[in-house]
Amino acid sequence: MTKFGPHIDRMTAYCTFCPKMCRFSCPAASAEGRETVTPWGMMRLLELAKDGSVALDDDVADAFFHCTGCRRCQTFCAHDNDVPRALWKARSWVVDSGFLPEAYQEMYQRFEEHQSPWDEAQAQIDDSPFDRDASVAYWPDCSTAAHSPELVGAIGRLLEKVLGEPVRLVRSEEAGRTPCCGFPLSAAGIESPEEIRDKRWPGFEGVHTVWTDCAALAAWNHPSSSWQLDDDDTPQMGHIFELLARRLPKIEPPDNPLDAADCLLHQSCYVTRQIDAKDLVDSIVSQITDTPPDKLAYGDDESPCCGGRVHYQVLEPEASDLASQKVVESLERNEGKERMVTTSSMCHHAMDEASEQDVVESLLRWVCEAYEVIS
Numbered sequence: 001m002t003k004f005g006p007h008i009d010r011m012t013a014y015c016t017f018c019p020k021m022c023r024f025s026c027p028a029a030s031a032e033g034r035e036t037v038t039p040w041g042m043m044r045l046l047e048l049a050k051d052g053s054v055a056l057d058d059d060v061a062d063a064f065f066h067c068t069g070c071r072r073c074q075t076f077c078a079h080d081n082d083v084p085r086a087l088w089k090a091r092s093w094v095v096d097s098g099f100l101p102e103a104y105q106e107m108y109q110r111f112e113e114h115q116s117p118w119d120e121a122q123a124q125i126d127d128s129p130f131d132r133d134a135s136v137a138y139w140p141d142c143s144t145a146a147h148s149p150e151l152v153g154a155i156g157r158l159l160e161k162v163l164g165e166p167v168r169l170v171r172s173e174e175a176g177r178t179p180c181c182g183f184p185l186s187a188a189g190i191e192s193p194e195e196i197r198d199k200r201w202p203g204f205e206g207v208h209t210v211w212t213d214c215a216a217l218a219a220w221n222h223p224s225s226s227w228q229l230d231d232d233d234t235p236q237m238g239h240i241f242e243l244l245a246r247r248l249p250k251i252e253p254p255d256n257p258l259d260a261a262d263c264l265l266h267q268s269c270y271v272t273r274q275i276d277a278k279d280l281v282d283s284i285v286s287q288i289t290d291t292p293p294d295k296l297a298y299g300d301d302e303s304p305c306c307g308g309r310v311h312y313q314v315l316e317p318e319a320s321d322l323a324s325q326k327v328v329e330s331l332e333r334n335e336g337k338e339r340m341v342t343t344s345s346m347c348h349h350a351m352d353e354a355s356e357q358d359v360v361e362s363l364l365r366w367v368c369e370a371y372e373v374i375s
Contacts, residue, residue, distance in 0.1 A: 002050040004089055011081045012050070015043035022073035027305040028066045028312070030326070031319035037066040039073040039083045046090050061099035064090040068312045069187060070269035070305030071226060084226040091189025103314045104188040115172055115179035115200065117310045118146045125178065126153030131166035137207045137235070139170035141214035142180035143310075144345040144364075151345075151365055152178070154374035155240070159211065161371060162247040170210065172202045183216035186227065187311040193220055193229040201234070210237045213345055213364055215270035215277075216309075225274045241271065241343070244367065245280035248287040254370040260285075263293035263361075264330060264337050266351075267303040268344030281343050281363070288370035293341055296330050306342075308350025324354035331359065341366060 004012075020040040023029055029038040036045070045063050048054040069084040094100075107117050125145065130138070130153075138159055140152050152169070159167045172179045182196035191199070204210065212218055218239035219225035265285070272278045278300050285292050298304055307313075307323025328351050331337050341361045342348050351360040368374040 002052075002093065004050055004086070008086045008089060011079070011083070011086050012043050012047040014079045014081055015040055015083070016047045021078075022076045025072040025076050027068055027070060027072070027307045027323040028316070028319065031307060031322040032066070032316065036063050039067075042067060042087060043081075043083060046086060049090075050093075056094060056097055056099065058099060061094035061097070062101060064094060065101055065104075065188065065315055066312070068269075068305055068307055068309045069226060069274070070309075071273040072269060072302070072305055075273070075301045082226050088187065088189070088227055091187075092192070093189075095189040100188075100190070101315055104190065104311075107184060107188065107311075107314050108190055111180070111182070111185060111200070115177065116142055116146065117180055117184045117314065118142065123149040125149045125169075127156075127169050127171075129153050129156035129160060129167070130169040132168060133206065134166040134168040135206055135208050136163060136165065137168040137170050137204070137210045138240075139181065139210050139212040139214065139217065139237075140178050141212065141217075141345040142178075143349045144213055145178045147349045148345065148362065148365070151362070151368065151374065154368040155213065155364060157373035158368055158371060159240070159243070161373065162244065162251060167211075168207060170202060181212075181214055181217040181220075183214070183220070184309075184311045184314075187216075187309065193227065194231070197229060197231060197234065204235050207235045210235050211240045211243055212237065213240050215239060215268060215275055215344055219270060219274040222275045224276060239271070239275055239277060240364070241277050241280040241284060245283040248284060254288055255372075256370070257290040258288055258366055258370055259291050260289045260293040260341065261291040262337055263339040263341055264334060265293040265295050265299070266306070266327060266340050266342040266347065267295070267299060268342055268347045269303060269305045270309075271343045272303050273301060277343075284363070284367065288367055294334070294337065296327075297333075306347050306351050308344075308347045310346065313350065320350065321354040324351045327351060328355040328357070328360060
């Protein structure tokens with residue numbers, strides 16, 4: 001019997017005998033329409049595979065890769081089962097056993113070539129607001145750097161404004177670009193967080209604090225997330241929302257607060273459930289709007305996942321798009337709502353691409369606009 005530890009053994013046992021009460025909550029199950037990729041299906045298969053009742057083959061191994069890590073099923077679980085924690089372990093096991101979906105092999109090559117899960121070359125980033133010698137650094141979400149490069153410089157100016165000191169941009173001097181933190185490789189079971197840190201992270205000499213808008217990177221350093229990085233050597237890391245919620249009330253309020261009465265707020269699952277930042281988001285929104293956006297019918301801990309995490313996008317692009325479309329369609333069910341703002345760059349890109357309506361906006365861009373650090 002494969003050893004996963006008593007905690008995961010207990011979770012798979014509980015899931016095995018559950019009547020699938022969380023099925024509706026799973027973006028992969030909803031988009032793909034297969035029982036195999038429900039939380040129950042994946043955890044039941046893990047229970048059978050780890051005790052040897054079913055042989056590990058390509059089809060069995062593939063099932064474990066269809067969890068986005070959103071943790072929404074946990075919200076509706078009577079046993080508080082952390083399904084992503086178990087399935088991340090399962091992925092590492094099957095990869096070590098020689099099974100890896102072809103889509104992830106291609107993603108791995110992209111990382112090897114240019115330190116990013118994205119195909120396209122990184123656009124030019126305005127690094128003029130940044131100071132290479134600063135002791136505080138900003139590490140952009142790879143989706144921000146790839147798809148909203150103009151926002152990187154604006155966030156640099158915003159951080160300098162709220163901190164009152166210069167900020168360094170995290171870059172790989174060897175590659176000449178802002179690298180991805182490597183989370184998609186960990187989510188695919190290819191490399192552990194510690195291997196990624198040692199192999200792929202740039203140096204942080206002279207840096208004591210790193211702020212990021214990547215919720216996956218922040219989750220590695222958050223005690224209640226589904227995965228943690230065993231690390232005492234790198235600088236303190238936190239999500240930029242932690243800083244903004246603490247510092248925005250201490251600076252001059254925006255001259256022209258935003259009117260978001262026609263908007264719905266989508267709370268990214270990683271921001272909401274992996275790093276528990278929903279209250280921070282509410283605080284930030286209250287600082288920059290005079291009329292705040294309404295939340296989705298399922299809000300806060302129940303906020304739906306858009307399926308936009310890159311490791312799920314590259315594995316199931318059509319299902320990922322469908323999950324994103326379903327979230328954006330919430331606008332149609334809310335009279336007077338014409339826009340949606342999301343708390344994650346990754347979600348922004350995924351929903352924007354899937355909807356093709358130009359109705360999805362970024363909360364960080366809103367903050368930059370409110371404080372006039374972006375044109």
